[in-house]
Amino acid sequence: MRKIALAVAAALAAVLVVPMSAGAATACAPVDWGSGQKTVYTGGGGYVTDIRSGQHECFDRLVIDTHLADGSYYVSYTDEVTHVGSGEPVPLRGGAKLFVMAYSPSYDQDFVPTYQPANPSEVVDVTGYQTFRQVAWAGSWEGTTDLGLGVRARLPFRVLTLPDRIVVDVAHRW
Known part of the structure; x- marks a missing residue:
């Protein structure tokens, strides 16, 4: 039996x-992702406290941790990511470039830095990621924090807001 x-x-x-x-x-x-511009602006606020990344089965993830943020962001594919203020190009590896802007600066109300990358050219280590090739610092100025995200190709992405963070997921394939 x-x-x-x-x-x-x-x-x-x-x-x-x-x-x-x-x-x-x-x-x-x-299903509902795409490669077009994604933006939400509800007034901005808070400040960036950390930037990190992760790998998932279907996508690579960039997380911008904030303090009291309302989740305002602008994310779009672009031909060139430039440094705020100077307009100098941000060199990025990969077949496509995403400009990622959080409407939260990397300094507090007294202009004391709340986040400074140890290496602006490699904000987080994405070695071995399926889609991400590089995360680079483009600056923090006038209430925003800007990043360049080099990706393998122009792939669909989504942006999520969670309490005190902005999440950018880029799919591994269409």
Whole structure:
């Protein structure tokens, strides 16, 4: 009886694995993402406290941690990301460039820095990421923090706002 129960359980597991695998593939398809500009502005505020990244099965993620931010942002593909103030180009690796602006500066109300990257050319280490090639500092000026995000190709992305953070996800494929 025990052998029959194990055989039935194994057969059932084999049948259930196929639909789960197919479902996992469709879960990676970004249905409502796109490569067009995404922006939300509700007045700005707060300040940047950290910038970090992560890898997921279907996308790479950039996270801008803020303090009391309202989630205002502007993210768009561009031919050139430039440093605020000087207008000098920000060198970026990859086949496409995303300009990422958080309407939160990297300094407080007394102009004391709240976030300064150790290496402006490599704000976070994205070595080995499937889509991200480089995250570079473009400056913080007049209430914003600007970044250049070098990606493998012009791929769909989304922007999410969570309490005290702005999240940019770029898909691994269309």
